[in-house]
Amino acid sequence: MQxxxxxxxxxxxxxxRELLALGYTGGYHVVNRYVMAIRKGIAIPARTATPSPRxxxxxxxxxxxxxxxxTSRR
Structure with missing residues (x-):
């Protein structure tokens, strides 16, 4: 989103709306709070997927x- x-x-x-089209199931208020944090410069970047135990x-x-x-094997 950043x-x-x-x-x-x-x-x-x-x-x-863009996130909804991509399959996001969360609420608007979560997105709104994150955008407000981006504007303030205090947003933490979203994490990438954690590798599985396997x-x-x-x-x-x-x-x-x-x-x-x-090196990474993904």
């Missing part, structure tokens, strides 16, 4: 010598 806001779409209602397990079970710094 990238849309920075692109010039600053209307809470318009952003809410994805993480091989990472933590590999010997340290096999791991490489800064």
């Amino acid at each position: 990238h849309r806001f920075k692109a010039g779409c600053t209307s809470s209602m318009r952003l809410y 994805t993480i397990t091989p990472w933590i079970m590999r010997p340290q010598g096999i791991l490489r710094q800064g």
Whole structure:
């Protein structure tokens, strides 16, 4: 949503309608509060999806010598 806001779409209602079209099921008030936080400069960016335990397990079970710094397998 922050990238849309920075692109010039600053209307809470318009952003809410766009999110609804993408499958958002939350309420307008949540979007409105987030837009207000963006305007104040205190919004926390949305988190990316957390990897599943099935994805993480091989990472933590590999010997340290096999791991490489800064690589991701997604």
